[in-house]
């Protein structure tokens with residue numbers, strides 16, 4: 640089968656963190672979210688263990704618990720970001736991220752659905768050098784990104800966020816998630832407004848790709 644590379648490359652390279660363009664008024668059918676989770680379950684996992692679970696939160700009171708936990712971490716986080724931007728001189732890109740992130744923090748509880756991807760168990764000891772950390776995270780993160788891409792291709796915007804996680808226990812209690820389960824992120828999910836998304840400015844592939852030796856960027 641031939642893929643339409645224009646389409647697939649566009650999808651992969653324009654799945655942005657959507658914040659200001661989340662449509663807060665238009666409900667998202669649960670079946671559509673389930674479709675995105677269905678696609679995500681095709682992601683790879685070490686040993687094919689499939690330890691991912693999804694808690695989709697569309698109950699207003701429960702969304703508020705998540706948003707409040709998020710906002711508590713957001714205040715010190717954004718203060719540190721602003722200081723960094725001020726020290727480095729005004730950087731337009733950072734200013735706009737701060738602006739849209741602040742907006743998201745303010746309206747998080749109004750987003751139609753907050754998806755909390757979870758993983759059964761807890762990651763290996765951070766000091767472990769045998770690859771078990773990498774294996775653990777690598778077995779769940781690809782599925783979360785597949786969810787975001789599947790959402791984008793269905794007209795839904797998402798933003799990968801982690802700032803509610805200092806309040807993981809409190810959110811876990813509200814959602815009945817046991818503390819033996821790791822919450823990975825909070826993915827606000829809504830229809831997006833406007834037509835399309837642009838490519839982001841990123842470091843060129845040629846600069847971040849090394850051939851046979853660390854830092855050898857010479858492709859010839």
Ligand SMILES: Cc1cc2nc3c(=O)[nH]c(=O)nc-3n(C[C@H](O)[C@H](O)[C@H](O)COP(=O)(O)O)c2cc1C
Pocket residue numbers: 654655656657736739740743798799800801802803839
């Ligand atoms: C692990 C991870 C954590 C993130 N946490 C947050 C967050 O808590 N809040 C937020 O607004 N954006 C968060 N982001 C989104 C990034 O800010 C965003 O991906 C980055 O600025 C690049 O923008 P783009 O995805 O639109 O290209 C997170 C992204 C990742 C991958």
